[in-house]
Amino acid sequence: MTKHVGVIPELDGRGLKEADMGMITLARQKDTHLFALVLDGSDETLKEKLSSYGVSTLVDIRLAGDLQHNPEVRAKAVIGAVKKFGISAVFGLSTARGKDLLPRIAALLESPLVMDCFNVDLEANIAETSRYSGKTLAKIKVTGPVPIFGIRPNAKEPVREPVSAKIIQFDAGAIASTQLRVVKTGETGKGSKISLAEAEIIISGGRGMKNGENFTQLFQCAEKLNAAVGASRVAVDSGWVPYALQVGQTGEKVSPKVYIACGISGSIQHFAGMKTSGMVIAINLDTAAPIMSNCDYYAVADALEVVPELTKLLEKSACVT
């Protein structure tokens, strides 16, 4: 029997994100009909894009304008669509926004939920995630109505599979959220422009960067690489960069394609946040630092000398192409 599976893409200003496509690829399994539950407005361009990854139905969920950003209202609207379209499993992203949405849906539906999944088997209802600060992988069997899966960004390489798709408008109806009201949303101006959790490349600095000013080197290099800047807890606790940049057990969990660690020793707690990275490159003065024996490439060198060189080279190659 065909399973109706809902996917909740997290749109940014430019539309569908790379992480969404990976999440949708993971949701597309044997005998599934994919419904994209879109909360932030749909158009033909989005439909084209979603359908090229196997989404057959785009559910354009309409919410009253001033409630569009209210996470409680969004959760209830998704639940409305789940019921209306007979959806039996929901996939979303385990991003900061996802962490504020998916658990709300699960709590209201009394559904099982696994966040930060790398893999999901819909037939067996088993999700794979990490436990104990990333020291173990865990297979979790979920039982109960409408299981929900929060997928770790970049856990799955997007694979296209074009299908034909239609858009259905869905009016979520009057959802009054009296208990929670969004007063405002704004930028604190801190942090890099590219979200850490979703960046393809992360260049991170630790104690070895020595001060906040030297982090400018990393920001400049990141701009040329189209990377996000991360940091160890020491760099955050020393006040060099805001907490939002911290990678690790008590920071962001990331899986970029490439993680470049500059002046980071590679503590257990730091690894807890980045060990699922595709490739790890370490630049460290100390051959004995734990990260040097647990990476793909290492250079025994001063990060403060290598990073500016890297930026210079990338500037040059940008001019050539």
Next chain:
Amino acid sequence: MKLFVCVKHVPDSAAHIAIIDHIRIDENISFLLNPYDEHALTEAVRIREMNPGSEVIAVCLGKADAEKTLRSAMAMGADRGILIKTDKRHDSIETALALKTAIEQDGSPALIFTGKESIDDQGMQTLFRLGALFDFPAATNVVRLDIVSGKAVTDTEFSGGVVSTYEMSLPCVIGAGKRLNTPKYPTVRDVMRSRKSPIQAFEFSDLNMETPKARMEVIELIPYIQKRQPKEITGSPSEIAQKIVEILKNEAKVL
């Protein structure tokens, strides 16, 4: 005002995790108060200081040894503790139900605090399940809390430095984020005092709860093995940079 703080007894993040029978861990390691819960406690204590006559109650579902975590919570300022004893590992659904039942037996909460997640299971959902069970609003990764004219005003931090300000009716559930405050580590006097603070302990089964229909069950634990084979990049800083660019282009294919 009763301010409840849900605390969890978790393996020390630095501890070596050994897996037994592919399904559980060797618990013969040091356990401590979940780091995010320290922020939850610190905030509850702050709110108590502004509201004379209030009480901070730490609630924990865990094995008998979790009494240590409750003592730490009391050393950090909780007035008393409630320990729901169990030898099982419960999922977030059952945990939230147990915490709710125990809190309700104790009285009406004015606010409930938790950490935004626990560092062992990383479920990120118990606070929302508690909220739904009580029909209280909830917010996660809270980095600021103010109580203003009978409402909770909170900032929730998202990635990229984006912050949303929510206003919630009371009672509500606050999932503490790391930037909420700076926990003060207890002094010897705090620790001494906490030894005398009361803990009410009872068995999980005493709660007489129905087993929830939905379940999340760990069926296998697998050690995370790193397969990385480090290769050295040598040369002057500019040669190293050159080689890194080549690796990014040709091998990682990200440039």
